[in-house]
């Protein structure tokens with residue numbers, strides 16, 4: 018084990034299973050000595066998250082539905098009591114209804130739009146607001162985005178709109194929290210087969226395109242995200258904030 022994150026308390030939000038991007042990040046952070054704390058959404062997922070956490074020497078799992086201010090308050094009250102200080106937060110959460118991801122932005126309902134924005138974008142601000150009071154030694158907050166925020170990806174729809182909001186939010190939060198020594202950055206990940214990605218139409222053709230068109234001629238995997246996430250969580254990136262870092266084997270630079 019190396020020690021870039023030794024003794025650092027890192028909260029990981031959005032671990033669902035071994036295919037989750039959060040899992041790649043959690044493993045890399047643990048390899049660097051982090052003390053990991055996890056959240057899970059529903060009781061149905063609790064045991065699976067507990068098992069994954071245990072495999073990384075953590076028994077710290079807390080329930081949190083980010084659509085509820087009360088739930089986020091409860092989480093951070095418990096973290097304050099049990100840990101006092103937080104050094105990092107990984108926000109790896111997004112959701113939109115399947116019909117809103119698939120049916121075009123023009124057909125998005127008011128309700129579906131609000132839900133996608135609430136979970137996929139607003140939740141970062143809601144979490145950052147509570148996390149700041151525990152980041153008394155400075156801190157690093159990272160979130161996950163996708164280049165569907167920059168260009169149109171048929172089949173991504175409302176999620177692209179939400180990711181654009183999320184990325185702008187990263188810059189504003191970085192400005193708000195910078196004076197306290199808290200950095201906020203995003204990783205724009207290339208396509209990875211996860212449970213959430215299943216909601217995107219023709220996702221396998223997006224993966225094939227990555228294999229063919231990315232300068233490195235391959236899609237990314239979870240391990241590819243772990244290293245950059247450790248960089249952003251650690252002192253190595255102490256002068257980096259408000260950045261959207263692409264980790265996609267270079268796919269985003271290609272015009273065709």
Ligand code: NAP
Nearest residue numbers: 031033037038058082083110111161162163208209211213
């Ligand atoms: P994932 O494994 O399905 O993770 C998404 C997580 O969000 C799940 O743990 C899910 O919990 C959680 N979540 C959804 N609604 C929530 C709520 N109301 N409160 C708390 N948690 C909630 O999929 P993933 O692909 O790793 O996604 C992680 C992040 O990476 C997302 O922001 C996604 O947009 C982003 N990303 C993914 C890709 C890709 O190709 N996969 C590429 C770029 C960026 P439940 O499963 O229990 O509902």
